[in-house]
Amino acid sequence: MVIQDQTIADLGEIESLKRCVSRLNSGDFTKVGSGDDAALIATTDNSFVVTTDTMIEHHDFRLDWSSAFDLGFKAVASNIADVAAMGARPTALVVAIALPGHTPVSWLESFADGLRAGCEQLSPGCAVVGGDLAAAEQVFIAVTAHGQLEGRSPVLRSGAKVGDQVAVAGTLGRAAAGLALLQSGNQDAINAYDDWVNFQLRPQPPISLGIAAAEAGATAMLDISDGLSRDAGRIAKASSVTVQFDSLALSGYAAILEEAARAIEADEKIWVLHGGEDHSLLATFAPDAVLPRGFKRIGTVLEQGAAAVLLDDEPLQTQSWDSVRG
Amino acid sequence: MVIQDQTIADLGEIESLKRCVSRLNSGDFTKVGSGDDAALIATTDNSFVVTTDTMIEHHDFRLDWSSAFDLGFKAVASNIADVAAMGARPTALVVAIALPGHTPVSWLESFADGLRAGCEQLSPGCAVVGGDLAAAEQVFIAVTAHGQLEGRSPVLRSGAKVGDQVAVAGTLGRAAAGLALLQSGNQDAINAYDDWVNFQLRPQPPISLGIAAAEAGATAMLDISDGLSRDAGRIAKASSVTVQFDSLALSGYAAILEEAARAIEADEKIWVLHGGEDHSLLATFAPDAVLPRGFKRIGTVLEQGAAAVLLDDEPLQTQSWDSVRG
Known part of the structure; x- marks a missing residue:
């Protein structure tokens, strides 16, 4: 008997997202996680750093080269690198993804596995704490990453001095x-x-x-x-x-x-x-x-x-x- | 003489984004704004709330019904409503947008005007502090909004009591x-x-x-x-x-x-x-x-x-x- 793989259109947004969330790590900085109107994240210094970036099918990746796991991993890696480049520790990410309705739920689950692996391998304690799932004709991934400075000054691009x-x-x-x-x-x-x-x-x-x-x-x-x-x-x-x-x-x-x-x-x-x-x-x-x-x-x-x-x-x-x- | 409207492909990402940023308000909570790897945002309570949402052409809006200004305004309104629903004050948003390369820069500028108007009219002091611009075949907008609790407890969905x-x-x-x-x-x-x-x-x-x-x-x-x-x-x-x-x-x-x-x-x-x-x-x-x-x-x-x-x-x-x- 062949079990047909369910699509995200079969399951709908809520159930598909639930499948993802159950595969994510919870993170050390998450005070209120996924499932409400917003997440609540701990930070230091009464401040947080934030950066956002998109990955778009045909422009930034090809689905025949990148697996869903790869895309999840890369989405985390490329965004927390921007946080690290400020001298901050990555704490939390939110991820919005749009996919064709015929995408198998298993693809989305692998993407979530990649998100988790990216967090755990590159910056333990950091986690994806919320997200959004929508339908579109091409795959679109938007990631927003956050971090905390822990007493350090932010390192900007503008501070290089002659002789450095x-x-x-x-x-x-x-x-x-x-x-x-x-x-x-x-x-x-x-x-x-x-x-x-x-x-x-x-x-x-x-x-x-x-x-x-x-x-x-x-x-x-x-x-x-x-x-x-x-x-x-x-x-x-x-x-x-x-x-x-x-x-x-x-x-x-x-x-x-x-x-x-x-x-x-x-x-x-x-x-x-x-x-x-x-x-x-x-x-x-x-x-x-x-x-x-x-x-x-x-x-x-x-x-x-x-x-x-x-x-x-x-x-x-x-x-x-x-x-x-x- | 007819001045042809420049497209975002003519100008490229950096210059197009610059045109947008110059039209945004700077916000009361922005310690480091657009232009570095990440923005730095002030918050209270050593915590922040964060929520993300997407708006996708053909699914969530039609370009013949919504102007660029409308879309910018709605992107802010719908996302800071999630922040407000936690009992938090909206402080900062980041906005990622993907557009066909032939989109006139004036369209993007109107979108930025809508973002600014949404912030100023609905939650003064709040601002768009960063973003990303990319090319795609359909219009994608991903917004992440942040807020601060100022000593209040977050109001969740789970606290309703019989008799309320x-x-x-x-x-x-x-x-x-x-x-x-x-x-x-x-x-x-x-x-x-x-x-x-x-x-x-x-x-x-x-x-x-x-x-x-x-x-x-x-x-x-x-x-x-x-x-x-x-x-x-x-x-x-x-x-x-x-x-x-x-x-x-x-x-x-x-x-x-x-x-x-x-x-x-x-x-x-x-x-x-x-x-x-x-x-x-x-x-x-x-x-x-x-x-x-x-x-x-x-x-x-x-x-x-x-x-x-x-x-x-x-x-x-x-x-x-x-x-x-x-």
Whole structure:
């Protein structure tokens, strides 16, 4: 006997959401959870940080590349990276998702499993505390993430000072390598370098290092969503400085991707300099600061020059992905 | 000379968002606003309430009925009503929107104007503090709203007690009347009863009365999104009681809609009992409580019986709109 998989249209919003909620962790900061008009979340400092982002089918992901679990995991990872980049500890997320009515409930359950795994693996104690489910013709995911500062000052993009060290925590170019592998359609290469594909599908931002950076006195910080060059350009612009990268310090990030690049005739240096979605943390620290373990120095903050970002002495293009233009 | 309207694809995400942000109010609770990885919002009680909701083209609105301004206004109104229904003061919202790339930037600017007007008219001091803009084939709007309790306990759905008064603040059935008028396509009726159409397009929830209700000791509260009957059923279920409405007390809400109903051969009583989207506040209060000005008694909490909701002595259907099933 074949058990037909129920769809979300069969079950309706309330019952489908109930199935999800039962799979989520409850979180250490949740005073009132899912099921009322709003959730109530504990915070410190009589303040909270909040950030929102969307993931849209055909634009940000493809359902034949990403599983429901992958999408849930990535939705958490990419959003709590923004919280971490403020020097805050992620505490709670709300997730709105719109799906075609014919989507099996099991798909939604796997998505919830991915949300939970993202929280538990990347920032234990943090949880999805509420959400919304609706019908649409394409899959749309909107996540809002929250965090608490615990006495730390928020680390903005605008605080970089001339002479500061530029440092990164996390991977560079791996998510872009994974995307290029998927786009190549070269199944042998995809199988051989599935580690990089997995970074694209389920990024691993070093969430706790956001707090470590704030405690070590980071002067500016953000998470690398759109590529090292473009995101460094944002710090440069907000801080009225130029960011100079040291090609030697970046060479290790490229070397590890070289084989995969060769397999699909790509350039691993492009991935490292311009590839997005690693959600690693890019921060600046005073010249004499001791970098927290996990951060690696990759450059220096210079006086504002003609170029916002330099690779050694050459201007680096700071344009890449635009979520509206593509 | 005709100036062609620029599209969001012409301008790209960053510049389009900048145009929006410049039209928003800054808010009384915003410590760090738009432009960094996250916003930083002040709150009281080392806690905050948070709720999220989506509005999706073809499912929740039609672009030939709702202007961009209307959608911005409604996005704020419907979400801060959930905050108010917890007894909290709305403080900050984040808004993610996805639009076709050919959407004129002027449309997005009007949407931002609607967001601002919703905040300023319904809950001064509250503001949109961040957001996200992306491209999609249909319009998606996801709003997350936040509030602070200022020493009050959160008012949940589960606290109604036998003998409590049932009371409502705000309109009943007007948004449903407006929707029915639009759906009728009867332009004469639409023009004659444009007040009700306007309640559908730009609901006017009594936000400050959420705080008043909490201060007056409301035992349970929610905002009426899906219809009086269905939302009363939620209080009944969460509190393990039956909610009984008094048809006489409801008759005034219907009477005012009678003419419009006659014009399109509809039943105004159905609008009052089952119509959604007024975002009025439905609350229960102890038998001896003095209702805050603006609340009107419309029923009584009874011991849990076979029916979750009664109209006088008759069971009331508690099913209506489902955001997945339609």
